[in-house]
Amino acid sequence: MxxxxxxxxxxxxxxxxxxxxxxxxxxxxxxxxxxxxxxxxxxxxxxxxxxxxxxxxxxxxxxxxxxxxxxxxxxxxxxxxxxxxxxxxxxxxxxxxxxxxxxxxxxxxxxxxxxxxxxxxxxxxxxxxxxxxxxxxxxDPGSSINPVEHIKFVFENQHWCAKARNESTFGEKSIEIYGLNHQDLKELRKDHYETILKPQIDAINIALSDNDMMALKKEFRRALDMLTPRNAFVCFNYDVFSEKILELQKITDLLQLPWPNPDQI
Ligand SMILES: [Zn+2]
Known part of the structure; x- marks a missing residue:
């Protein structure tokens, strides 16, 4: 959300x-x-x-x-x-x-x-x-509350699951009531990870290990673009990239491209 x-x-x-x-x-x-x-x-x-x-x-x-x-x-x-x-x-x-x-x-x-x-x-x-x-x-996703500050995604029991970020009561109740850990959604997120996110993460990690700055910039910008609202599962994309891009801090320093905080999504 x-x-x-x-x-x-x-x-x-x-x-x-x-x-x-x-x-x-x-x-x-x-x-x-x-x-x-x-x-x-x-x-x-x-x-x-x-x-x-x-x-x-x-x-x-x-x-x-x-x-x-x-x-x-x-x-x-x-x-x-x-x-x-x-x-x-x-x-x-x-x-x-x-x-x-x-x-x-x-x-x-x-x-x-x-x-x-x-x-x-x-x-x-x-x-x-x-x-x-x-x-x-x-x-309420239409209010001034930013859902990303209250909900995060973590990998457990073979699936990416929604969890309350920072033990947020709003996050916990919203996950339960909106059914954000419904089995169908877990399957959709798994597929999205394997077909969209993992290839992007691999491309970034390979560019970094090859020290290929042009490729790194191109692929990292692409990951940042996948955090814009027109993409599916933006909140999920954010936590997967945050966890799976190796040496995220080093990349942002090298490229001078900051990685957003949850409240900036
Ligand atoms: Zn829905």
Whole structure:
């Protein structure tokens, strides 16, 4: 997971929000899932803003069959351990800052209606805007929190696994709720490592051992480019390169090309 930059709110979402929230308020009861629709109009904008990736697991997805996702769930929310209230955030169902684009594995199979809050945190009341006194334990990739500062990848038991960086509570809970160690994702990361990352790491390490500065610069720049948002699995790329490029500090000194810290990804 990396930060998502949505860009400006699409104008048509404003129109949709006004008309649909008016309809929902007139229901005279809490809305059900089927009552909340129309926000899908921003699917393509979000998909493109996220470089055709799921906002949580960062694997590439097509627009069809994938979901406009509500960071704060729209109809029901399981806020344990922080709060027992179960109401959804229907009034934020058409709010640009609450919308993301996610794959069914992250959204429907794992996150579902879970929205854990910190112990002692209170929930937003209807029609109020975040954050108020609400402290979610899930990382919102569209917020100012940088997911890379909270989640890292380490190799264990034959797979690259997501772990909390610096024992981050946000990282730990987000990995669990978004299902970032789901078996399918581990397989995708393994394949990505073997076909994309390992050849790049080998090219850098060989150039260094051959003392071939031109090749080293070219290959190291390529690795740096693979940390830009348009690539798949950027957060994963960062930790694999950080661990597997031999003498990383020596290379950055030689080339005068700094390696970023997690907060710079
Ligand atoms: Zn996903």
């Amino acid at each position: 990396i930060k998502v930059n949505r860009g400006p709110e699409p104008k048509n979402l404003v129109t949709i929000r006004i008309s649909h929230l008016s309809r929902i308020r007139n229901l005279g009861r809490p809305p059900k899932s089927d009552d909340i629709y129309g926000y899908e109009i921003v699917a393509e904008t979000l998909w493109k803003a996220q470089h055709h990736k799921c906002c949580y697991c960062e694997h590439r997805i097509v627009k069809s069959y994938n979901d406009v996702e509500h960071y704060r769930p729209k109809t029901n929310a399981d806020r344990s351990p922080g709060c027992n209230l179960k109401h959804g955030y229907w009034w934020l169902a058409y709010t640009w800052e609450n919308l993301l684009f996610a794959c069914p594995s992250c959204n429907r199979s794992h996150k579902r209606s879970f929205f854990p809050l910190e112990n002692g945190s209170s929930s937003l009341i209807a029609e109020s805007l975040p954050p108020s006194n609400e402290i979610p334990l899930l990382i």
